[in-house]
Each structure stands twice: as structure tokens, then as C-alpha cells.
Amino acid sequence: MSAENELLSVEDARARSLALASPLAVEWVRLDEALGRALGADVTAQRTLPPWDNSAMDGYAVRSADLLSPLPVRLAVGEIIHAGEMPEVELRPGVCARIMTGAPLPVGADAVVMQERTRAIASEGAEGPAVEILEAVPPGTFVRPRGEDARAGEPLLARGTPLGIPELGLFTAQGMLTVPVPRRPRVAILSTGDELCRADEPPEGRIVDTNAPSLALAVARAGGIPTLLGIARDTQEEVSARLADAQGFDVVITSAGVSVGERDFVKAALHEQGVEMNFWRVAIKPGKPLAVGRRGNTLYFGLPGNPISSLVTFELFVRPVLRKLLGHTDVEPARVSGRLDGSLRKSAGLAHYIRVAAIWRDGELWARPLATQTSGALRSAASATHLLHFPREASSLAHGEHVVLLPVSWIA
Numbered sequence: 001m002s003a004e005n006e007l008l009s010v011e012d013a014r015a016r017s018l019a020l021a022s023p024l025a026v027e028w029v030r031l032d033e034a035l036g037r038a039l040g041a042d043v044t045a046q047r048t049l050p051p052w053d054n055s056a057m058d059g060y061a062v063r064s065a066d067l068l069s070p071l072p073v074r075l076a077v078g079e080i081i082h083a084g085e086m087p088e089v090e091l092r093p094g095v096c097a098r099i100m101t102g103a104p105l106p107v108g109a110d111a112v113v114m115q116e117r118t119r120a121i122a123s124e125g126a127e128g129p130a131v132e133i134l135e136a137v138p139p140g141t142f143v144r145p146r147g148e149d150a151r152a153g154e155p156l157l158a159r160g161t162p163l164g165i166p167e168l169g170l171f172t173a174q175g176m177l178t179v180p181v182p183r184r185p186r187v188a189i190l191s192t193g194d195e196l197c198r199a200d201e202p203p204e205g206r207i208v209d210t211n212a213p214s215l216a217l218a219v220a221r222a223g224g225i226p227t228l229l230g231i232a233r234d235t236q237e238e239v240s241a242r243l244a245d246a247q248g249f250d251v252v253i254t255s256a257g258v259s260v261g262e263r264d265f266v267k268a269a270l271h272e273q274g275v276e277m278n279f280w281r282v283a284i285k286p287g288k289p290l291a292v293g294r295r296g297n298t299l300y301f302g303l304p305g306n307p308i309s310s311l312v313t314f315e316l317f318v319r320p321v322l323r324k325l326l327g328h329t330d331v332e333p334a335r336v337s338g339r340l341d342g343s344l345r346k347s348a349g350l351a352h353y354i355r356v357a358a359i360w361r362d363g364e365l366w367a368r369p370l371a372t373q374t375s376g377a378l379r380s381a382a383s384a385t386h387l388l389h390f391p392r393e394a395s396s397l398a399h400g401e402h403v404v405l406l407p408v409s410w411i412a
Helices: 010-019 165-173 211-222 236-244 266-272 307-325
Strands: 026-030 059-062 073-081 095-099 111-114 118-121 130-133 155-157 178-182 186-192 225-232 251-255 276-281 289-295 298-303 336-340 351-361 364-369 386-390 402-407
Touching: 010 276, 010 289, 010 307, 059 073, 059 130, 095 130, 155 165, 186 211, 186 236, 211 225, 211 251, 211 307, 225 236, 236 251, 236 266, 251 307, 266 276, 266 289, 266 298, 289 307, 298 307, 307 351, 336 386, 351 402, 364 386, 364 402
Parallel strands: 073 095, 186 225, 186 251, 251 298, 336 364
Antiparallel strands: 026 178, 059 095, 059 111, 073 130, 118 130, 276 289, 289 298, 336 402, 351 364, 351 386, 386 402
16 A cells, blocks of 8 residues: 555544644733633742631631640630731730631631631620630641742743633632733635535535534634635635635635545645645544645645534544644543443444443443444434544454543534
């Protein structure tokens, strides 16, 4: 088999695709625009958080050394400190402070006794309020130490950190209104085929193009900005002309026209546009014809024309590349372990990705293959929660066998 016709493994094809990509230029965006993206630069803390030791419980701030006497220990209550108030009195031996959750500890205190382990004593004349402490606690008990979240001048989060709600909350606490992230990739999407029409056109013997709208949704969910280039008819001239309109995009995705049929012109059109092809066939089902190349800083993916083949190859190859462009360091598809609910057989040679519906049962994830695995009908993926990896070299999987499952990103 020639190098051009070599069937790459899924892993090799993904590695070669990822090798073509680098994180995009960094921009500063509002926190609400950064959710789900990755940090584009190391960030240093500007504030120490919390700025003082504070209480993790409603109770009494104490000197732990005062509790070494036989219990219960009686202590005078020097002051009451609510959250949002600063203490005014330094704790002397034999004195504690009533304290609420989140309030700063007074000077001299090194622990908090939770309220449930104390007993209040009514004021007696001029002695003032007092409390009985019912248990001894070591230093640091129920204390949130100063700088537990961050210390000014020290690293806060590293470049490549995925930005979820806790990370953005941490930036908010630092007083940051914007954060540096790689810009979102601009992705052009082109469908090809004489048999296709738009959803708002009368079919008249044609079929509605679902690939481009579906891929646009997948691109947006992955963090990219999709642009639809329409439908190119099956001539090399039109496919090439439409591809010429895709200048300036970070990624160009085509669907159909990358196999060996008489009217499969995408590969030739890409060559005509100066795209250097890296590979075009992968040992996978669905989705064996897959063209990947680059021209300048633009990456090109020629996906298969069958709707499911298009979605599966997007999931396995395009989405990881988009994540790398967005600055993520962990870009491989997520994997979980499960058990096969049923049995499967195939010929060795191609890795199959089986659409399955997985549910938890008896503490394990059981994956049942959908009734149909056809590549041409979107309905055959409508109930899928995962793709089951049926290894290239395997020919059978038995009921109950441990399997690798890839959660799909196209479900709600």
C-alpha cells in the first residue's frame, strides 16, 4: 500500500492533526465570555485571600492553650464579632470572643469552638457574659487561614487552565474584570454535492443538507465561530471557487467529496488551492475518507458526506484541534470505562465507533448499542450518549465485557 493510500490508525491521525495546530493569539475578554475557554497566560494573584484568618463556624474564637484545663472550661466573652466587622479586642488568657462564620479572628485567637460544643452562662453582676467550653480543640480548628485561596504576588492560575465557574469566581475575588484567553477560532463550513439543497428550498428530488448546520452547532459548542459557505456543486471548478472564499479562516471544514468517486473533487480542489495534504484515509468506521491538510495558518478538514460519519469524525479529530487552538492542554476526547450490554462482531482491520445509550446499573455504566448503526440517518445517533470504541484488531466483544466509552458532545 502506498504512503498516500495508507490507512492511519485513529490515534496517529489525531496526533498528526493536532501537530498542525497551535493556540491562537491571546485576547482579553470579560469573565462571562471566558467560561469554557482556557487561560492564555499565567496569572499572578493581586490580592491575598482571605486577607485575614477567619472563622469557618458560628461559635467562639479561643486561645487553644486555655482549654488544657479539665473540661468544661469557663471563659469570659470579650466581644461579639459578626461577618463584615473587624475585632476590637485582643484575646487575653481566660477570654474568648463570640464569632460568626466568615468573621476575622481577633489577635491572640488560634482556634474556633463550634457553638454546639459550648454552653452559655447568664451574666452575673459585673462579671459580664461567659461561656463554658465543652471540648478542647487544637490550634487551627475551624479557622480559614489568611491566604488560603491566594497570596498576592504568587502564581494564581497557569496558562492552559480550563476556565470554569470556580476559576472565574477566583478572578472575580481578585477584582479582575477581564482575563487573557486565546481568541475563538473562525471556522468556515462548506457542503458539497449536486444532491443537496437548503432546508428552505423545495427538495424536488434532492435531500436537505444537514451536515453544514449540524457541524456549525458542533463548532459553536466546541468554542468556535462558524460561518456557512453554502453548497458547492460537484465540479472541481465550483468546489475550488468556494474554497477560495474561505481565506482568512482558522479552520475550513468540508463535507463529502473526499472519497474515490467520479465526482469527489474536494481533494483535487484543496490541492489546487495550495493546501498541503497531510493524510486522507483513516482505519475507522464510520468515516474512513478523511482529508486533513494545511495552507499557511489555516487547517483544512475534508469530512465524509454521510451525516453520522461527519459528526463522528468531527468528534474524534476536529473538536480536539479546536480545543488546542483555544489553548487547552488536555485535548484528547474524554474516555470512561463501561460494560457492553449486548454483543458485537466485525471484521478486523478498522476501528469501529458504535453509537450506544449508556445508563448506570448496579454501580457500573452499561452501554447498549443502538438498534441501527447506519451512517446515513441522523436518527441513528439521536439517542446516543457515548461512542463505544471497538478496537481495530478485535473481531468480537462479548456481553458484559469492559469497554472504552467516549461521551459525545452533541447531546444536551
